[in-house]
Amino acid sequence: MDTFFNVWHYDGRSAVRRKVEIQTIGRQFFLLENERRHGPFSFSDVEYVTRKENVDVYGLADVDGWRLMLSGPVPAELAELLPAYRKYGGWVDRLGLGKATIAFTLASAAAIAVVLLSPQWLAPLIPSSVDKKLGDALVGDFGGRFCSTPAGDAALQKLVNSLDSKPQDLQVEVAKIDMINAVALPGGKVILFDGLVKQARSPDEVAGVLAHEIGHVREKHVMQALLRQMGLAVVLGGVDGNSGALVNNMLAMSYSRESEAEADAHSMKALGNANISPVGTASFFDRLSELDGSARNRDEGQGIAGYMSSHPLSRERKKAFEKSIVKGKNYKPALTSAEWTELKTMCTQDRKAKSGFGFDFE
Amino acid sequence: MSEDLTQRHSAFRFHGSWQEFAKIAFPNLLLSIVTLGIYRFWATTREREYLWAQTDFIDERLEWTGKGMELFIGFIMVFLLLGLPFIVIQLISQGLIFRGETVLAGVITLLMFLLLFYLTGVAYFRALRYRLSRTYWRGIRGGSNDPGFGYGLSYMWKSFVGWLPIFLLVPWSMISLWNERWNAMSFGPHRFEANADWKPLMKRYLLFYLVPFLLVAGLITVAIVAAASGDQLGAIGGAGMAVGGIIVVLAILSLYIILPLAALAFYSKYFRLAVGGLRLHNLEFDFRARAPDWILFFLANMAIVICTLGIGYIFMPYRNWKFFVDHMEAYGEINIDELTQSKTIVSKHGEGLLDAFDVGAI
Numbered sequence: 073m074d075t076f077f078n079v080w081h082y083d084g085r086s087a088v089r090r091k092v093e094i095q096t097i098g099r100q101f102f103l104l105e106n107e108r109r110h111g112p113f114s115f116s117d118v119e120y121v122t123r124k125e126n127v128d129v130y131g132l133a134d135v136d137g138w139r140l141m142l143s144g145p146v147p148a149e150l151a152e153l154l155p156a157y158r159k160y161g162g163w164v165d166r167l168g169l170g171k172a173t174i175a176f177t178l179a180s181a182a183a184i185a186v187v188l189l190s191p192q193w194l195a196p197l198i199p200s201s202v203d204k205k206l207g208d209a210l211v212g213d214f215g216g217r218f219c220s221t222p223a224g225d226a227a228l229q230k231l232v233n234s235l236d237s238k239p240q241d242l243q244v245e246v247a248k249i250d251m252i253n254a255v256a257l258p259g260g261k262v263i264l265f266d267g268l269v270k271q272a273r274s275p276d277e278v279a280g281v282l283a284h285e286i287g288h289v290r291e292k293h294v295m296q297a298l299l300r301q302m303g304l305a306v307v308l309g310g311v312d313g314n315s316g317a318l319v320n321n322m323l324a325m326s327y328s329r330e331s332e333a334e335a336d337a338h339s340m341k342a343l344g345n346a347n348i349s350p351v352g353t354a355s356f357f358d359r360l361s362e363l364d365g366s367a368r369n370r371d372e373g374q375g376i377a378g379y380m381s382s383h384p385l386s387r388e389r390k391k392a393f394e395k396s397i398v399k400g401k402n403y404k405p406a407l408t409s410a411e412w413t414e415l416k417t418m419c420t421q422d423r424k425a426k427s428g429f430g431f432d433f434e
Numbered sequence: 435m436s437e438d439l440t441q442r443h444s445a446f447r448f449h450g451s452w453q454e455f456a457k458i459a460f461p462n463l464l465l466s467i468v469t470l471g472i473y474r475f476w477a478t479t480r481e482r483e484y485l486w487a488q489t490d491f492i493d494e495r496l497e498w499t500g501k502g503m504e505l506f507i508g509f510i511m512v513f514l515l516l517g518l519p520f521i522v523i524q525l526i527s528q529g530l531i532f533r534g535e536t537v538l539a540g541v542i543t544l545l546m547f548l549l550l551f552y553l554t555g556v557a558y559f560r561a562l563r564y565r566l567s568r569t570y571w572r573g574i575r576g577g578s579n580d581p582g583f584g585y586g587l588s589y590m591w592k593s594f595v596g597w598l599p600i601f602l603l604v605p606w607s608m609i610s611l612w613n614e615r616w617n618a619m620s621f622g623p624h625r626f627e628a629n630a631d632w633k634p635l636m637k638r639y640l641l642f643y644l645v646p647f648l649l650v651a652g653l654i655t656v657a658i659v660a661a662a663s664g665d666q667l668g669a670i671g672g673a674g675m676a677v678g679g680i681i682v683v684l685a686i687l688s689l690y691i692i693l694p695l696a697a698l699a700f701y702s703k704y705f706r707l708a709v710g711g712l713r714l715h716n717l718e719f720d721f722r723a724r725a726p727d728w729i730l731f732f733l734a735n736m737a738i739v740i741c742t743l744g745i746g747y748i749f750m751p752y753r754n755w756k757f758f759v760d761h762m763e764a765y766g767e768i769n770i771d772e773l774t775q776s777k778t779i780v781s782k783h784g785e786g787l788l789d790a791f792d793v794g795a796i
Contacts, residue, residue, distance in 0.1 A: 082573030087622065087773035089494070089572060124487040124495040125449070131499075137573035137775050169461055176468040183470070210525070215534020305521070307470060426534065 077144040079103075083110065084137030094140075094150060101153075103140070120155045130154065187303030194299055195292040200241075200259075203295060207243075207259020216426045218245040219266065224418030227411035231275070234346040234406065235283045242289065244282065248419045248427040254281050256288035258295060266419040272356060275407035275415070279346070280339055280353025280393065287338025293331040336389055340396040349403035354393035445764035448756050450488035452749060458484050459748040475509065476502030478751075485755040491571055492768070499575075500568035516553070520546065548590075555589020556582045559615055566619055567780050572770070576621035577778030588614055601643070605635040605704070612708045621714055622773045630711025638703040642696040649692065653685045698732060699725040709762070716766040723761040731757050 081090045081103050092103040092110070102111035117133040118140070128146075132138040146154070159165055164172040228246065232239045242260045250267040257263065262285040264278070272278045288294060343350050407415065419425060462477035479502040486498035523546055530539035559582030566576030589611060596607030609632035616628035657678070702725040709721035723731075735753055738746035 084573045085775050087572035087574045087768075087770045089770075121499060122483050122487055122497055124497070127495075129497065136780075137570060137575060139570075139573045164465065169465075173464060173468050176465065176473070180468060180470045210529045212529070212533040217534070305517075 077146060078142070080139075080141040080143075081105070081110065082137060082139040082141075084132075084135050084139070096150065096153070099153075115153045118153075118155055120158050123157070128154075128157070183307050187307050188300060191296040191299040191303070195295040198295055204259035207257050207261045211257055211261055211263075214245070214247055214263070216424070217247045217249060219248050219419035219422040219425045221414065221418050221421045223411070223414035224421070227407055227415040228418075230411065231279055231282060231406060231415075232286075234348070235279060235342045236286050236290075242286065246415075246418055248422075248425045250427070254285050256285040256294055258298070260289050262286060262289065269416055269419075271359075272352075272416075274352045275405060275412045276343075276348050276350075276352030277356035278415070279348050279406040280343060280350060280356065283339035283342040283346075284335045286342065287335035288331065290338060291331070291334050293335065297328070297331070332389075336392060340393060344396065344398070346406070347401075347404055348406045350393045350396045354390045354397075357390040357393065444762075445492050446759050446762040447490040448488055448759040449490065450485060450752065450756065452752055455481070455484060455749065455752040459752070463748055472506070473502075475505035478502070478505060481751050485752065486569065489755075489759050491764075494572050497570040498568055499570055500564070551593075552586045552590055555593075555611075556586035558589065559585040559618070562615055562619060566621065567776075567778065572773070573775075574622045574773055575776050576619060577776050577780065578619045579778050580618040582618075585614060585618070605639045606632045608632070608704060609635065609708060609711075613711065616712060620776060620778060622776055624715035624773075627713040628708075628711055629713070630708045632707075635700075635703055635707055638700040642693075642700045645693050645696045646689070649685060649689055653681065656681050694732075695729060698728045702728040715768075715772075717768060718765045720763040720765065721761050722763055723757065727761065 079092050079094055081092045082088070083090070090103075090105045090110075092105045095102040095104055095109075095111075097112070099115050100112045101115065102109050103113075104110075113132060119131045119133060121129040121131045121139070123129065124141075127141050127143045130140040130142070132140075142154075156165075167175060224246070228244060229239070232242060232244050236242060242262060244262045244264070246264045246266055246269055249265045250270075251265045252268045252271050254262065254264045254268055262282065264282065264285075268281065269278055272281075339353070340350055343353070405412075419427075458480050462473070462480060465473040466477055479498070479500055482498040482500065486496040489496045523542060527539040527542045527546075530536075530542070559580075563578045563580070563582065566578070569576060592607040592611055596604040609630050613628040613630055616626045619626045702723060706721050706723070709719050712719045731753075735750065738749065738753070
């Protein structure tokens with residue numbers, strides 16, 4: 073700390089440093105330099121700029137580069153007229169670091185909570201026309217990959233009708249893609265991949281998976297996930313790339329698991345209502361859990377794949393389906409064997425449908 | 435009044451201490467975490483205020499007058515103008531892949547990439563402009579009236595020409611872009627002149643460029659020798675195998691050690707040449723750090739980050755600035771009376787673009 077009070081001035085027009093004295097007149101002041109007098113300036117225009125070593129630097133509103141630099145013990149009557157020292161910036165200085173930290177933590181937690189919880193209420197409010205348009209925009213005709221034969225379509229429709237009370241809202245298709253997977257997309261679209269249908273040993277198995285996807289549609293999971301992702305992208309936008317993406321993915325994953333459980337529950341209920349045995353679905357999951365690795369990694373990518381319903385196949389899910397078997401109930405097969413054959417061979421019969429993904433997906 | 439620099443030891447001196455910086459960096463880290471990263475714009479500003487204020491140029495400290503809010507606004511602008519449209523474009527192109535329009539999706543992705551590339555160039559330019567316009571010395575600041583859109587085009591074509599002859603003209607593109615960038619900048623009434631020559635850089639570049647080839651060639655030579663001696667050592671058994679194993683380990687290690695060393699040696703020369711070619715009116719600049727200085731600097735940085743389990747990362751801005759100032763030198767003289775205020779425009783937003791792309795300074 074300097075022993076003497078010293079004042080320096082730059083006028084902002086040239087780099088000449090001026091040793092001055094401050095002459096205060098009410099709320100205004102002059103800067104006296106030898107024979108020159110600068111001013112008058114108004115104290116209300118003075119702004120705090122920075123602190124250099126033991127020098128406090130002040131600026132003047134609207135005068136570029138104007139500087140008043142004070143070192144040493146500032147007279148109390150002058151200090152009162154000058155703006156306060158700024159350490160962290162507006163809000164933090166006003167509250168103090170401790171209180172500001174608590175306030176920011178609460179605000180951040182609230183923002184995350186809103187983003188995570190609001191999609192559940194917001195998703196049903198999105199008009200179904202928007203949902204449908206989004207689905208159409210995304211999928212279109214799926215690049216001509218949907219398979220269609222009269223008998224196959226009829227068998228598929230029969231399955232859908234037995235599993236859902238409002239089948240007219242749904243658009244279920246089989247796509248000529250050799251992957252063991254199925255997806256629910258916006259606008260009530262459900263796509264079963266041909267690989268999954270071919271793998272299945274009975275129509276009951278396909279019914280279980282289809283009911284699961286319909287569950288995603290009915291619970292509005294796709295729209296929820298979309299809204300949640302968008303919200304998280306905004307809220308975590310300020311966080312550095314990697315850590316933000318990590319948090320985002322972890323949150324999205326936990327919600328995706330919750331959605332899967334809900335969709336499973338929906339599937340079991342729909343199977344029960346349709347009088348279709350869950351045994352097939354359970355054994356289907358059991359078999360797939362061995363093939364799991366390949367089927368799973370593929371759809372954990374970004375973008376569309378990120379909100380496609382993935383199917384983490386686990387023992388617990390299989391057990392849940394086994395548990396839902398009602399003993400002594402007189403289950404009937406989901407399709408007749410003729411219908412099942414038609415559905416299974418639909419993509420083989422339909423030669424017009426394109427296969428694969430347009431590029432090598434394997 | 436004029437300042438003769440030739441008499442002085444160094445025109446630039448840094449007076450900061452890491453203990454003082456820690457008192458800024460730790461609260462910054464805390465506040466950045468509890469605000470989900472939003473505080474980091476104010477954090478950067480506080481760090482720069484400290485670093486600039488601790489930097490002497492001749493007889494006066496520098497001043498950083500940038501505001502956290504400016505950086506925040508820049509970030510928001512990028513998010514709205516670029517982030518959101520890019521998310522939408524990505525969705526569209528994925529939708530196109532779904533529909534089998536792979537070519538169209540590819541074209542859109544390519545255009546997106548080109549636009550990003552262009553904007554990266556603009557961002558480099560604008561960040562330098564922003565930093566100069568917020569840096570004051572004796573009440574005088576720098577800046578540029580060029581918005582940098584033309585520089586973005588130069589950045590594209592010069593980088594492309596640099597890569598075209600199997601990356602051999604990269605030194606030319608780096609130096610040429612540096613010169614173009616700095617020639618558009620000014621401080622006070624004076625324009626910077628940047629006339630760095632790229633040819634002296636080629637030797638170092640070729641060293642870096644050829645390291646992988648030399649290593650492979652060396653490896654093959656050693657392997658042949660080892661194989662020849664292995665024949666003779668056949669009686670001793672696995673010794674030849676062991677030698678081979680050691681050679682592979684050495685080769686991998688040397689690739690990880692020699693390549694970064696060669697890169698640093700190149701960058702050291704680049705920065706020395708680039709700064710050495712810079713003039714401001716009667717001032718000439720020099721950067722005295724040589725390759726060993728850079729290597730020690732990076733090893734120390736790595737050691738600090740690793741030994742503190744990553745926390746030391748928050749000291750990197752301090753380390754970088756100190757390294758920069760400690761090795762900067764200026765010669766010539768400044769006429770203080772002639773050094774009048776810059777007439778360049780001052781943009782109200784900060785380094786948004788640069789911040790979004792996460793590219794470095796100067």
